[in-house]
Amino acid sequence: MRLVRRISDRSGTHLGTLRSEGHLLDDVSRKDEYYNRAKQEGYRARSAYKLQQIDDIANVISGGDTVVDLGAAPGGWLQVAADRVGPSGRVVGVDKQRIDPLDHENRNTSTIRGDITDQRTIDRITEEVGDVDVVISDMAPNMTGEYDLDHARSVHLARQALGVAIDVLAPGGEFVAKVFQGRDLDGFRADVEDPFEYARTIVPDASRDSSSEVFLVGRRRIDAPVTEGENLTVEVTAMGQEGDGIATVEGYTLFVPDAEVGDSVTVVVDAVKPEYGFTSRLE
Numbered sequence: 001m002r003l004v005r006r007i008s009d010r011s012g013t014h015l016g017t018l019r020s021e022g023h024l025l026d027d028v029s030r031k032d033e034y035y036n037r038a039k040q041e042g043y044r045a046r047s048a049y050k051l052q053q054i055d056d057i058a059n060v061i062s063g064g065d066t067v068v069d070l071g072a073a074p075g076g077w078l079q080v081a082a083d084r085v086g087p088s089g090r091v092v093g094v095d096k097q098r099i100d101p102l103d104h105e106n107r108n109t110s111t112i113r114g115d116i117t118d119q120r121t122i123d124r125i126t127e128e129v130g131d132v133d134v135v136i137s138d139m140a141p142n143m144t145g146e147y148d149l150d151h152a153r154s155v156h157l158a159r160q161a162l163g164v165a166i167d168v169l170a171p172g173g174e175f176v177a178k179v180f181q182g183r184d185l186d187g188f189r190a191d192v193e194d195p196f197e198y199a200r201t202i203v204p205d206a207s208r209d210s211s212s213e214v215f216l217v218g219r220r221r222i223d224a225p226v227t228e229g230e231n232l233t234v235e236v237t238a239m240g241q242e243g244d245g246i247a248t249v250e251g252y253t254l255f256v257p258d259a260e261v262g263d264s265v266t267v268v269v270d271a272v273k274p275e276y277g278f279t280s281r282l283e
């Protein structure tokens with residue numbers, strides 16, 4: 001009964017007409033299935049399966065990675081992330097609520113209690129970890145039941161998470177953030193596309209209930225001092241293995257075709273990747 005009311009409150013116009021009673025029952029049994037599995041397998045929250053499924057699809061977490069988990073309480077994602085980074089990796093969970101420490105098998109995990117909208121929390125994250133490989137956010141606002149307001153608040157939290165990711169991610173780093181569907185979703189996706197090589201949207205099976213949540217994934221953070229289409233003059237200082245010249249701009253590598261060491265060449269930037277960019281000569 002509670003579930004049915006929540007569905008009509010939050011998304012009656014979408015789901016009330018589109019979903020049959022059979023779908024609702026599917027959703028309920030799927031929720032129960034993940035809830036029961038979480039109990040049996042020792043996960044603190046059934047949301048653990050969402051991160052497992054997102055990572056199985058997108059491969060964002062690798063062994064040895066440093067991961068920052070925003071909105072981490074009670075710790076389901078922390079458990080999954082700690083497992084996937086392994087003993088040589090590191091996971092920092094952040095939440096405004098207390099997170100009980102994970103058991104002794106997860107010594108590579110620490111927690112910070114703080115509100116992510118407070119700059120002091122972000123400062124504590126950067127003090128705790130240096131370059132970060134992955135930022136994941138399952139943050140959710142306190143639900144009011146008013147669909148547009150809940151959506152707007154979730155986008156606000158996801159943007160805060162994106163800000164943290166831009167601050168702390170190393171080039172090539174990965175980003176995952178939960179957001180409720182609604183009118184600002186496309187705008188947020190465009191904001192994710194900007195500092196990453198590309199973005200994708202994932203709805204894991206464990207999310208396919210009444211919640212309308214999706215996960216935006218930013219792949220391979222780009223932190224380059226040049227942009228595609230930019231014209232600039234560079235000095236070629238080395239040769240690459242493929243025979244292209246190499247120039248550096250603020251430590252960022254640009255490949256310059258048909259050039260020798262010592263050449264000063266005016267180029268246009270054709271493609272910007274996390275670790276290097278490609279150019280064409282303009283003269």
Ligand SMILES: C[S@@+](CC[C@H](N)C(=O)[O-])C[C@H]1O[C@@H](n2cnc3c(N)ncnc32)[C@H](O)[C@@H]1O
Nearest residue numbers: 045071073074075076077096115116138139140
């Ligand atoms: C869905 S729960 C996260 C579940 C968690 N991923 C897990 O697997 O156990 C959302 C969390 O976001 C946290 N949260 C919401 N707003 C926050 C904020 N401004 N700063 C820090 N945490 C926040 C809430 O306290 C809540 O614990």
